[in-house]
Amino acid sequence: MTTDASAPAARRPGEQALTALGLGAPALDPADASAHSFPGGGRWRTEIPSCEGPEALAVVLKEASRLDVPIHRISQGSGVWMLTDAEITEMVEATAERDIELCLFTGPRGTWDIGGSVRSDSRGAGLRARGHDAVAGCVEDAVRATELGVKCLLVADEGVLWTLHRARENGIVPADTTLKVSALIGPVNPASYAVYERLGADSVNVPSDLTLDHLTEIRRVSAAPMDMYIEAPDDLGGYVRMYEVAELIRRGAPLYLKFGLSKAPGIYPWGTHLRDVTLDTARERVRRGRLALDLLSRHGADGDMAPLGSRLPGPLNRFPTTA
Numbered sequence: 001m002t003t004d005a006s007a008p009a010a011r012r013p014g015e016q017a018l019t020a021l022g023l024g025a026p027a028l029d030p031a032d033a034s035a036h037s038f039p040g041g042g043r044w045r046t047e048i049p050s051c052e053g054p055e056a057l058a059v060v061l062k063e064a065s066r067l068d069v070p071i072h073r074i075s076q077g078s079g080v081w082m083l084t085d086a087e088i089t090e091m092v093e094a095t096a097e098r099d100i101e102l103c104l105f106t107g108p109r110g111t112w113d114i115g116g117s118v119r120s121d122s123r124g125a126g127l128r129a130r131g132h133d134a135v136a137g138c139v140e141d142a143v144r145a146t147e148l149g150v151k152c153l154l155v156a157d158e159g160v161l162w163t164l165h166r167a168r169e170n171g172i173v174p175a176d177t178t179l180k181v182s183a184l185i186g187p188v189n190p191a192s193y194a195v196y197e198r199l200g201a202d203s204v205n206v207p208s209d210l211t212l213d214h215l216t217e218i219r220r221v222s223a224a225p226m227d228m229y230i231e232a233p234d235d236l237g238g239y240v241r242m243y244e245v246a247e248l249i250r251r252g253a254p255l256y257l258k259f260g261l262s263k264a265p266g267i268y269p270w271g272t273h274l275r276d277v278t279l280d281t282a283r284e285r286v287r288r289g290r291l292a293l294d295l296l297s298r299h300g301a302d303g304d305m306a307p308l309g310s311r312l313p314g315p316l317n318r319f320p321t322t323a
Contacts, residue, residue, distance in 0.1 A: 010246045010301030032212070034219040034253040039314035042306025043253035045072035046293075047227060048285050049260055052078050052270035054090040056282040061094065063286040069293065070308055073256065075103040075154060075180070078270040080141035085148060092149035099309035103152035103180055104145050106160065107138025127156035127184045135160055139167065146173045151311070156182040158199060162319075165200025169321045178202040178311065183229060183236055188214070190221040194317070197224040202313040203256060208232040208239040215251040225313050227256040230292050238262040245292050246301035254306070254313075259289040 018024050037043045048064075051057050051074045064071050074095060080088070088104070095102040109127040113134070129135045138160045142153050151174070155161045161181065167173050183205035187193040196204050205227035206218070218226070228248060232239045240262060241248065249255050264281045267274050296302035 010250075010296075010299045012246070013243050013295075013299065028250075032216045033250050034216070036219060036223040036254055037304075038225065038254040038306040038310060039312060040307055040310050042310070043255065043304040044249045045225075045254070045256050045306045045310070046070055046289060047073040047075060047256045047258045048282075048289065049075045049229075049258055050077050050233075050267065050278075050285065051282055052076055052267060052278050053083060054087050054094070055275070056278050057091050057094055059279050059282045060286055061098065063283050064289075067286060067290040069286050069289045070305065071098075071100050071289075072306065072308065072310065073101040073103055073152065075105075075152075077105055077154075078268045079105045079107065079109075080145045080150075081107070081137070082269050082271075085144075088145065088148045088150065096149070101152050101178070101311040102150055103154050103178075104141075104150050105154040105156075105182070106141040106145075106164070108134040109156055127182065129157040129160050135163060139163060142167065142173055142177075146177055151176065152178045152180055154180045154182055156185050158185070158196070161196070161201060162199045165318070166321050168200070176312070178313065180227065181205055183207060183227070183232075190217045193218045193224070194222045197222050197316055198319045200318065202316070203227050205229075205258070207236065208241060209237055212244070212247060212251050215248065219252065222317075223254070223314070224316050225254045225256060226252050227258050228252065229258045229260040231260045231262055231288055233260050233264065233266075234262055235266060236260070242292055242295055245296055246299050249296075249301065249304070253304075257289075257292060259285045259292065261285050261288060 048060050048071055051060050091102055113130055129138055142164050164179055168175055168177050179200050179202050181196050181201045181204045186206045187196055203225040208229045230241055261281050261284055265277050267278050270278055
C-alpha cells in the first residue's frame with residue numbers, strides 16, 4: 001500500500017515563529033518522502049525495547065495504560081535463554097491479551113562468549129554468532145520460543161537470519177514468524193539494507209545516526225519496515241531525535257518508533273540483581289514514548305499510525321531458498 005506524498009505536510013517545529021522572523025526553512029521536497037506504508041494502512045508503529053521479563057512487562061503495560069501510549073511491539077534484549085519456559089509463557093499470554101507483538105532475542109552472541117576480538121579496539125565481529133555451535137544455539141532458541149508462542153525473533157547475525165528464514169520456509173518455525181534485525185548490526189546504506197530484506201528480515205533496525213537523506217536513499221530501494229531508536233541507549237550513541245519524529249516518519253515509513261533511553265545503565269544480560277534499574281528504565285521508556293507522541297500531536301503528524309494489533313510486514317523481496 002502506498003500513501004499520497006503530496007498530502008499537506010505536518011507543521012514543522014517552530015515554523016510559524018521562525019517564518020515571522022524571516023528565518024523560515026525551505027519547503028519540503030515531496031520527492032524525499034517515502035512512498036511506502038504498512039499493510040492495512042498506517043506509516044508508523046511503536047516499540048518498547050529492553051523489556052527483560054514478566055515483571056518489567058507488567059510495568060510497561062501498566063504505564064502504557066496510564067499514559068495512553070499505544071504499543072505495537074515489545075522487545076527483549078538479553079535473550080531467549082535468559083528466560084524460563086514459565087516466564088516466556090507469561091509474557092506471551094500478557095502481550096497476546098493486548099494484541100501486542102512480543103519479540104525475543106535469539107542465541108549466543110559474540111560479545112558474551114570467549115572470543116577475544118570483540119574486546120579489541122576494532123570490536124571484532126561484534127554480536128555475530130561465532131562458529132557452528134553459536135548458530136545452533138540461536139536456532140535452538142528460535143524453535144523453543146516459537147513453540148511457546150513467541151511470534152517475533154530478534155537476530156544479530158546475517159547467517160542466523162538466513163538460516164531462520166529458511167527454517168520458516170521449511171516449517172521448522174511457523175510461517176508467520178517475523179524476523180527483526182538488531183540495531184547492533186544495522187545497515188548504513190541502501191545496498192546492505194536491501195540485502196537484509198532478501199535474507200529474510202521483516203524489519204531492520206538502522207543505527208540512529210543515519211541522516212534524513214540516508215533514510216530517503218533506503219526507501220528508494222526497499223519497502224521493508226524500518227526500526228529506529230528515537231532515543232538511543234548510550235552504547236548505541238545516546239542520540240535523541242525527538243524533534244525529528246515527524247520527518248523521520250515522512251522519510252522512513254513504514255517505521256517503528258523505538259523508545260530507548262540514554263543515560264541509563266546497561267542491563268544485558270538481565271537478572272534479579274538488576275531488578276530496580278530494569279523496572280525504572282522500563283517505566284521511563286514508556287514515558288519517552290508519550291513525549292514523542294505528544295510532539296507528533298502538536299505538529300499535526302499523529303494521524304497516520306498503523307492499526308493496533310498489526311504486525312506483519314507485507315510482501316517483501318527475498319533470495320530464493322532453493323537452488
